[in-house]
Amino acid sequence: MASTKTETLQQEFDRIGAAYEADFAGQSRATRDLKLMGELLSQLRTLIKEAEALPAGAAGSSLLAEAQARLATYENEQQAIKDAKAAGPEYPEFAQLAASANFVFARYFRHFAGKDRGSRDLGLLTEMVEELGAIRQRMSVILVVKPQAAFQRDADLVTRMTEMYKGELREIPKAIGAGTAEEQASKLAGLANAQFDLYRSHFVNHARTTRRPALLQRMIDNLKRTLKAMRELKIAGEMAANNKSNISIVEANIRSNEAELAEIRKARQAISLRDIQGQLGGAANEVFEEYRKKFDGKDRRTVDLSVLSLLCDKLGEIARQMADLNRTEPTEMNERNLGIVMEQLAAFEQEYRESHQVQFPAQNPA
DSSP states (O other), X not given: OHHHHHHHHHHHHHHHHHHHHHHTTTSOGGGSOHHHHHHHHHHHHHHHHHHHTSOSOHHHHHHHHHHHHHXXXXXXXXXXXXXXXXXXXXXXXXXHHHHHHHHHHHHHHHHTTTSOGGGSOHHHHHHHHHHHHHHHHHHHHHHHHOOOHHHHHHHHHHHHHHHHHHHHHHHHHHHHTOSOHHHHHHHHHHHHHHHHHHHHHHTTTSOGGGXXXXXXXXXXXXXXXXXXXXXXXXXXXXOOTTHHHHHHHHHHHHHHHHHHHHHHHHHHHTSOHHHHHHHHXXXXXXXXXXXXXXXXXXXXXXXXXXXXXXXXXXXXXXXXXXXXXXXXXXXHHHHHHHHHHHHHXXXXXXXXXXXXXXXXGGGSOO
């Protein structure tokens, strides 16, 4: 009987979660229905009371813990919706800025938090710091017009995270340059290989018109930085066995990437911005389809986090280009597509976070 009751409560829990995902996740808070959110909270509180009455057991305990965690999330979201509705017409623009900042924070979690500094992408973190700086500046403009407490809290968070990331920017080069010549050469080879993998994932078999030139330029800059460090090892006479051949490989890749960057720019200049917008929509659909095939309905305990992280990055690249084009040449189609992509990216990042929590609970304290 207890098992049947637990199964019934699990089904109700899943139904509430599906309703939340459909009506609230990734949506503009200023447009959300507070009455509906109140109903979901009431249903979840009732479920928690029933779960608390179950006999002690693994299934019931797990369900209760998940329901209590979700209750806290929903209560926070209810307050955020109230704040959004009180904020006035400036809220949608600020909300988009806050969402963009959250995507940067999510990228940091996936690529930097808890990772070996000696293996991290310095160019990526530099780009993230610059992105947060631009977001914070645009937030400041809105705060002058609308000095709202909720806005200020978000802006202060962006400031704090930016300072933390700047600290990491200072520590990563120290970690890369530490150790023996062999250890340094190994780290440098790893950094170069990471850029080669990035190129294969983001550029091979993709239309040049949908690729972000600044991403490839970032990769080239990373390789040049790595090449400089490799050459310095050689000049210092601290020659690691594989360093000489690695220098040649990196040099060849820089030349190849620079040639490709020129071709990408040429291809993008040959078509209209509206055509690029349409092609980005098609590229987003390809990422959605890949996600459905690889992750829909899959057990989070077995999810390949590296593949999911790559899909987050691919969709983030598309979102960034759509947002840039929307400021340059806004169209109804692109604005609609950007909204869809942002919603899906939020869902992808949430899925990554929850799958990571399942696989590495010690790294995700309650």
